[in-house]
Amino acid sequence: ALQIAVLASGSGSNLQSIIDAVERGALEAEICLVLCNRTDAYALERARKAGIPTATILHTEFETREAFDTAMIAALNAAGAELIVLAGFMRLLTPMFIQTFAGRIINIHPALLPSFKGAHGIADAVDYGVKLAGCTVHFVDECMDNGAIIAQAVVPCSTAESADVVQKRVLAFEHRIYPQVLQWIATKRVTLTGRKVTVQDTGLPKVVPD
Ligand code: GAR
Numbered sequence: 001a002l003q004i005a006v007l008a009s010g011s012g013s014n015l016q017s018i019i020d021a022v023e024r025g026a027l028e029a030e031i032c033l034v035l036c037n038r039t040d041a042y043a044l045e046r047a048r049k050a051g052i053p054t055a056t057i058l059h060t061e062f063e064t065r066e067a068f069d070t071a072m073i074a075a076l077n078a079a080g081a082e083l084i085v086l087a088g089f090m091r092l093l094t095p096m097f098i099q100t101f102a103g104r105i106i107n108i109h110p111a112l113l114p115s116f117k118g119a120h121g122i123a124d125a126v127d128y129g130v131k132l133a134g135c136t137v138h139f140v141d142e143c144m145d146n147g148a149i150i151a152q153a154v155v156p157c158s159t160a161e162s163a164d165v166v167q168k169r170v171l172a173f174e175h176r177i178y179p180q181v182l183q184w185i186a187t188k189r190v191t192l193t194g195r196k197v198t199v200q201d202t203g204l205p206k207v208v209p210d
Pocket of ligand 1 (some may be wrong): 008009010013020041087088089090106108109110118119120121171174197
């Protein structure tokens with residue numbers, strides 16, 4: 001099975017959706033490592049409960065981004081990672097890291113890219129007054145939140161709603177599309193050409209709420 005490593009900094013609810021998809025047979029992959037850059041990331045707890053190997057590499061202990069990324073690359077290679085899955089991983093990766101795993105890193109972002117890049121996608125979209133929020137799964141390239149888009153889900157919202165409320169609604173869709181995209185990749189149905197992604201033979205990705 002495809003060996004995936006999940007990188008997380010926080011709660012790890014996306015990690016949980018991936019663990020659950022593997023356990024119910026909806027994702028033909030093995031999580032070979034959960035790597036966190038914070039000791040207090042609840043993602044670590046989720047991994048341990050599921051019996052998944054973990055690594056904690058603290059960015060604060062490295063003088064440069066390159067040194068931090070070099071340590072992560074060593075851990076990921078030692079674990080046999082074939083696909084790097086960023087799930088709420090809140091560190092920018094160096095070009096060196098991205099080139100090491102070229103075309104094999106994906107990210108989920110809580111906005112409809114290319115709108116609202118950055119660390120506060122939901123709050124920025126809500127502050128802007130959007131009526132449609134959403135989330136995006138994309139390949140990672142050397143520019144933040146810029147790589148080729150694999151899937152998106154659209155989530156209606158109202159300007160009367162707080163960022164917290166919208167965030168919960170978006171997160172529920174993240175939990176649906178991320179394991180789905182991983183299964184497409186695990187079954188080799190995703191092709192990246194330039195910045196265009198084609199997905200074969202899936203039935204259509206679900207992009208609107210039920
Ligand atoms: C998710 O909403 C994810 O899209 C976002 O962080 C959250 C992590 O939640 N990622 C980014 O903002 C990346 N720029 P989780 O730890 O519960 O999966």
